[in-house]
Every structure is written in structure tokens, then in C-alpha cells.
Amino acid sequence: MDDDKKNDGYKGSSNRFDFKSNVLQLTLLTEMFDSFSEAVVVANIDRKIIYMNDTFAELFGYQKQELYGQQTKILYANEVDFSEQGNKRFNINAKSTPDSYRVSYQRKGGAQFLGVTSGTTMRNASGEVVGYIAFIRSARSAEQSLDTLQHIHNITSNVGLTYDQRVQDLLQVGLNHFGFEIAIISHITGSDYVVESCVDINSELKPATCFDISGTYCVHTLKANKTLGFHFTGKSEIKNHPCYQNFKLESYIGTPIKVDGKLYGTVNFSSHFPTEPFCKDDYTLMGILADTLSFIIYKKISEQELLLLATTDELTGLLNRRATLERLDEQMLMSKRVNYSLCIISIDIDHFKQINDMWGHAAGDKALVEFSRIMSTLGRKTDFCGRIGGEEFIFVMPGSDETGAIHIANSLREKLQENNIKLNEEDAVKLTFSAGLAVYENKESVETLLMRADQAMYQAKKQGRDQVCLAEIIEK
């Protein structure tokens, strides 16, 4: 073979890896690596490129002649990385053991990609370092995809993870796979795109942020109803998209998440830097991630529904007895810890039996539902009420004193006076109630607090109903 043709390498005089005297080495490199499927590059001690194979030139998007003699700085996305690698690896004191690392590279034209590089120093017969050989592959190779799949499996099979940890870990796996900065699970209702969970390496994006869907790339993903990716938005057909104009996100890949057959939102990854074109593996992985998330979200929604069922009174929609007492207990603990007052009112509708007797059980049910609706419109956001039994309720007011609680009881009375309760098409009644008000005393239990409030309520009944009595205080 003609030497010149064989050695289409750099022939400049400044490199200390002199080809004229090292023809053998270059011939060897050419024979060994020209047909290699992995990208191979050799740089001299000045970090100038003296050999590359076709795969390398293709990976970086250059003609070989454009790269020969160039410092490898041209290949790095970040100049700092170039200097750091130089300090660590490309110097005469560097170890000659092979070494592997990941770094962001830059193609001709600026598109960036995450590369896995393995390399080692090259020495001459006297043992002096004369250059460096590196094997570079895109981090998103088949091997990387398998690694990502393994991580997804590890996360889904780890029963010790909470919902939030699981979701965050899956987002992180996606970020690592693509080498991006932002990962989002969105919940989409109408035109609202709400960031439900996210990982943002720059900590700028926060959960619960809401965008109009038209301002996000996901609008295209939803329209396509499948995974969609843009690896260099600034050079794509959507470069006028508001998301590009506002956030300069150069790369994006997103997939719709469907839960129980209905659109829930999207999972998407994005970066301010361009990346290499997405490959089949990337699309497959996005599908697997979206399916995995869909299952996890479905499970969470089912659990929430079950919890709601277990804590809600079926007829009125108020908290049921167990949930009311549990919440009361929590509030009493809090009240003790931060030393604020807490009041409860035990409420019992007057002569309720007569409604059932005169208009039937269904009419009684309607009265209970309407009474509950009116009662739950009262008070502060932190107040809550629950149904304790048939026509008995308690109203809990954390942070309120006796005056505040009496005000609530009076408001309920006024509302009931203003509103006739419709029992059926023709009939309506006015309801009254008897109530017992108890102010929580430090150290007492839920049972004593309730008992004192109930006793005061029975007192109100005894005294003629339609009134509020104060509970006895505990004798010291």
C-alpha cells in the first residue's frame, strides 16, 4: 500500500510524535483501527490530532482533513473539560493504565453529546509518553440503554421506595441517559400544564408551576400522541416555538402518559444544549418510562381513592367518625406543642326523628346532607367537621378560643334560620340544633374532651334545645 495514502494523517513538523520516524506505528494504527466500529483518535503530546478513523470523523461531523493537526480542544463542549482532562491525563506523568470517563463533546456546528471515552497514554521504545489514544462512543449507545433499563428495573422492584422517591429516581435515570438538565412529569388538564414532579440540575424549576400547554414542546407530543424528540431545536422546524423563544431549550424528548386509558400528562427531558439525534433505543426507553410511570401513578390514585373511602362518611361526604377523631387527636397534640387554644362543638340536630317519621328516611337523609353542606361552609380553612353518628357532628376549631367557637355556633344557627331545608318537591323544614362547646385543656384525652362537649350538648337538650352550653372545666 502506498504510504501517503495509508497515512492520511497529520504531517506537520511541530508534533513530537514524528511520523516520518514512526511510520510503523501509524501503519499499525491504520491497520488496527481504520475499520473499527468505535471512534478512535490519537493525539500527540501537544494534544494535536495525528490519527483518527472514519467512525471518529463521522461521530464529530468533520472531514478528516479538517481535524488533522487541530488541538482536541475543538472536540470539547466545554473548554474547562479540555483543560481538566489535560491536567489529569494528557501529560508526561500520566499513568499508562487505561481509563474511562464521560464528558460532553461538541460536533462540528455546535451540537453536543455525552461521550464515554476510554484511553491510555502511548509511549515510545524508551518509555517516554508520545501521545494519547482514545476510544469514544456516544453515551447513548446500546450498552447505555441496557444500563438505563437495568436502573429502571431496580427502581420499580425496590419495594422500600416511597412514591416520591420512585418518581424522582426514574426522572434522574432519564436525565443520566440523555445527559440533559431538566426532567418533568406534567399533569395536563385542558390547557393547563402543571409540573407535578421535576428534577432540574440548575434548581430553577419547581413542582406546581403551571404553564399554558401551548407554551411547551409537549403540545407537539400530545398532537403526535407518541414520543417526540427535537435534538437541535434552533435548527429545527419548531425554532419559532414560544418554548424555544422563552427558555432556549435546544433538546427535548417527551412521551404522553396515559392512566387507565386517559391522558394524564407527559414525561419529558430537556436541555439548553443540542444533542445527538435520538435513536430507536431512546424512543423505546421513553415508552418504557411512560408505561412505568403510568402504572405508579395509577397505583397512587387508587390508594388515594381507597383512603378517601376509608375516611369519608358516605352519605354527607364529611370526615367519618374514625377520621374525625384521628384528626382531632393530631390537632390536640399540635395545640399542646405550640400552646395554642383549640375548641370543639358537639352538635346534635333537634327532633330529627320526626323528619324520618313524617317524611321518610330518604327525606331524613336529604336533611343530613344539606345540614352538613351548610356546616362545612363555616369557619377557617384549618377548621373541620365530621359526622360522629346518626345526626351527631363535631366541629373542630384549632387556634380558636371560646368566643370564636360561640361565633361559629351562632353563624350555623343563623344560616339554618335563613335556609329552609328541602326534603322533597313540596316539603321543607327549618332545622335547629343543640350544642356543647368545650375548650381543650392541656393533657386531657380525645375521649374526655368529647365527653365534656357531649355532656354540655345534653345539657342544651335538657334546657329546651336550640342552644349552646359550655362544657364544665376539669376540676384540678
Ligand SMILES: Nc1nc2c(ncn2[C@@H]2O[C@H](COP(=O)(O)OP(=O)(O)OP(=O)(O)O)[C@@H](O)[C@H]2O)c(=O)[nH]1
Ligand atoms: N334518615 C336518616 N336518619 C338517621 C340516620 N342516622 C340516624 N338517623 C335517625 O336519627 C334519629 C335520631 O333520633 P333521636 O336520637 O331520638 O333524636 P332526635 O329525634 O333528634 O331528638 P333529640 O336529639 O332529642 O332532639 C333516629 O330516628 C335515627 O334513626 C341516617 O343516616 N339517615
